[in-house]
Amino acid sequence: MMSRFRNLVGALVLGAAAALSPAPAKAAGAAIAFPDYRFTFDGLFGTFDRGQLQRGFQVYKEVCAACHAMRQLSYRNLLEIGLTEAQVRNIAAQFEVTDGPNDQGEMFQRPARLSDRFRSPFANEQAARAANNGAYPPDLSVMVKARKDGADYVRALLIGYQDPPAGFALMDGMNYNAYFPGHQIAMPNVLNPGQVEFADGTEATVETMARDVTAFLAWAAEPELEQRRAMGVRIILFLIVLGGLTYAVKRKIWADVKH
Amino acid sequence: MAIGLHQSDFKNPVVRWIDSRLPVFTMMQKEYGTFPTPRNFNYFWNFGALAMVNLLIMIATGVFLSMHYTAHTAYAFDSVERIMRDVNYGWLLRYVHMNGASMFFIVVYIHIWRGLWYGSYKAPREILWILGVVIFLLMMATAFMGYVLPWGQMSFWGATVITNLFSAIPVFGESIVVWLWGGFSVDNPTLNRFFSLHYLLPFVIVGVVFLHVAALHITGSNNPLGIDPKGPQDTLPFHPYYTIKDSVGLIVYFAFFAFLVFFIPNYLGHPDNYIPANPLVTPAHIVPEWYFLPFYAVLRAVPDKLGGVVLMFGSIAILFILPWLDTSPVRSMRFRPVAKWFLVLWGINFCVLTWVGAKPAEGVYVTIARFATAYYFAYFLVILPLLGRLERPLALPESIAKPVLRGGGPLLAGAAAKPMEKA
Structure with a gap:
């Protein structure tokens, strides 16, 4: 147990050192500066752009979903990004999900409904690893909340695939990414110009696809964001008025007390 | 007290009927209505009431969250996400509870600072102070276990690091850790008992808060001058003066709480806790x-594990004996020209510990943490006991009313009794 603790503290200290030391230690988790992009939902009062979310969902569905699950989301959630019920039903019906057992005691496949969770590309982590050279494509449901400066980081990562600089020892099966901690990432570059065809005529450059799918992931991580901010504005305005009144009453009550 | 019905002063027949059998109305009137309270409180004296409100908010949101939470390693993370997405206003409940923990500590740290600055821990308020330290310890245990419940990466690894501290206890340490875990690592039994205790401890806190308030209502409140009220001219009835303040x-x-919850709900948290717990990835x-x-900084400032754990617990335990370490009879730092600068430095030092606790334990940070830890203890163990003898305090005012009224006497009693008459 003592040694276990020591290892733990050691790992902690090393990790901390790697994460926070200013210059070197590019190997494990060194902080890499990535571009600060102005998303529509940035700042205290930002909101989502529905068109962007729909394009982002399209990128997720046609590209990312080949490997990455989003198991916290249900198809019905897509109603919130401005798709009509008919559209969402159609999208859901494209996926076969397992249901059951039926009255014969057997599991069966059926097209997904609004109430179903997003179908995961793999049955379990082992299957995902087996299909991806040992790497596990993480679930993207809350990815934007699970990384520091999540949206900027995810967008940077998606546009960060480059040729490694001369002399960089890239391990077998890994890919060079300018913004990934350590620069070696198991995920290959998946976005190429014209990869998807947007219905609204937006040109599918790597930049726009990365930006739009990041916006979609940000919405998926915080679907309550717009309602939360709108409620916050009303509550704080209310508290300012109530605070002013309360302070006036306090002054009145204390008016006769010298202090 | 004679056996028989309580002589109630209330006119309303229903209230009177109840009050003569169970004098809760009389008690409330005495403790929160007419309760004589020093007239010179500043806004630092808000923080006890704020802490009470915060505790109630935590219990109210927590009770509803627990209706939707699943204390199982396989479901805990997803059940929290389900609260965030599918429970009506679940995101609000959770963000209020999550940021409420931070608000509770902000409020309580200011409340403790108030006690240190104005000497509220000194006779006759020693037990009142000690009960406060007990509440603080219970809060820390509750907050720690609450942070484990969402079962993210920081939940799991935080629980692992902190429970492992107990392995520093000689001889029995490792058995104690296994007993705490209910197994050989932080796992489902650990999560289950943490959930149970996280639900239990707040009610223990309520009990100790009751004692804290009961003790307060025996000694009465301290005040910014740190001198005792000499008579009615020095006090005001709690209501309406302090209820409104x-x-x-x-x-x-x-407003501050709402800003955190509605605009930056994850600012004080750690992104890693949105990654599901994984025992294989540190x-x-x-x-x-x-x-x-601050306490984490003290722990890491010591090169020896047992020593670090002892100092960390010692940094809180020392507060228990503070009433006897500070030998000066003068309560308020307003009249302690030397001690007040050492206490200001202690406050800055506490902030330095907080800052350095978030830094890696290496290089200059370790040195800073050691100096800060040394000063933290030196203030209590060396500076306060010595200053009690060496410091020459300023002259204390004759009464609370005197400095405010500039020589005035008990004129104020009329104004105090009928506050709104002229309004």
């Missing part, structure tokens, strides 16, 4: 929640 503070508190940087950082 507390209300002003409460609204400022709510996060690069395990840090506790911000309110534990």
Whole structure:
């Protein structure tokens, strides 16, 4: 147990050192500066752009979903990004999900409904690893909340695939990414110009696809964001008025007390 | 007291009927209505009431969250996400509860600072102070276990690091850790018992808060001058003077709280806790929640594990004996020209510990943490006991009313009794 603790503290200290030391230690988790992009939902009062979310969902569905699950989301959630019920039903019906057992005691496949969770590309982590050279494509449901400066980081990562600089020892099966901690990432570059065809005529450059799918992931991580901010504005305005009144009453009550 | 019905002063027949059998109305009137309270409180005296409100908010939101939470390693993370997405206003409940923990510590740290600055821990308020330290310890245990419940990476690894501290206990340490875990690592039994205790401890806190308030109502409140009220000219009835003054503070508190909850709900948290717990992957940087950082800094400042654990617990335990370490009879730092600068330095030092607790334990940070830890203890163990003898305090005012009224006497009694008459 003592040694276990020591290892733990050691790992902690090393990790901390790697994460926070200013210059070197590019190997494990060194902080890499990535571009600060102005998303529509940035700042205290930002909101989502529905068109962007729909394009982002399209990128997720046609590209990312080949490997990455989003198991916290249900198809019905897509109603919130401005798709009509008919559209969402159609999208859901494209996926076969397992249901059951039926009255014969057997599991069966059926097209997904609004109430179903997003179908995961793999049955379990082992299957995902087996299909991806040992790497596990993480679930993207809350990815934007699970990384520091999540949206900027995810967008940077998606546009960060480059040729490694001369002399960089890239391990077998890994890919060079300018913004990934350590620069070696198991995920290959998946976005190429014209990869998807947007219905609204937006040109599918790597930049726009990365930006739009990041916006979609940000919405998926915080679907309550717009309602939360709108409620916050009303509550704080209310508290300012109530605070002013309360302070006036306090002054009145204390008016006769010298202090 | 003679056996028989209580002689109630209430006119309303229903209230009177109840009050003569169970004098709760008389008690409330005595303790929160006419309760004589020093007239010179500043806004630092809001923070006890704020802490009480915060505790109630935590219990109310917590009870509803627990209706939707699943204390199982396989479901805990997803059940929290389900609260965030599918429970009506679940995101609000959770963000209020999550940021409420931070607000509770902000409020309580200011409340403790108030006690240190104005000497509220000194006779006759020693037990009142000690009960406060007990509440603080219970809060820390509750907050720690609450942070484990969402079962993210920081939940799991924070629980692992902190429970492992007990393995520093000689001989029995490792058995104690296995007993705490209910197994050989932090796992489902650990999560289950943490959930149970996280639900239990707040009610223990309520009990100790009751005693804290009961003790307060025996000694009466301290005040910014640190001298005892000499008579009615020095006090005001709690209601309406301090109910309204507390209300002003409460609204400022709510506004600050609301800003956190509605605009930056994850600012004080750690992104890693949105990654489901994984015993096979250690996060690069395990840090506790911000309110534990000063004590975490003390822990890491010591090269020896047992020594670090002892000092960390000692940094809180020392507060228990503070009433006897500070030998000066003068309570308020307003009249202690030397001690007040050492206490200001102690406050800055506490912030330095918080800052350095978030830094890696290496290089200059270790040195800073050691100096800060040394000063933290030196203030209590060396400076305060010595200053009690060496310092020459300023002259204390004759009474609370005197400096405010500039020689005035008990004129004020009329104004105090009928506050709104002229309004």
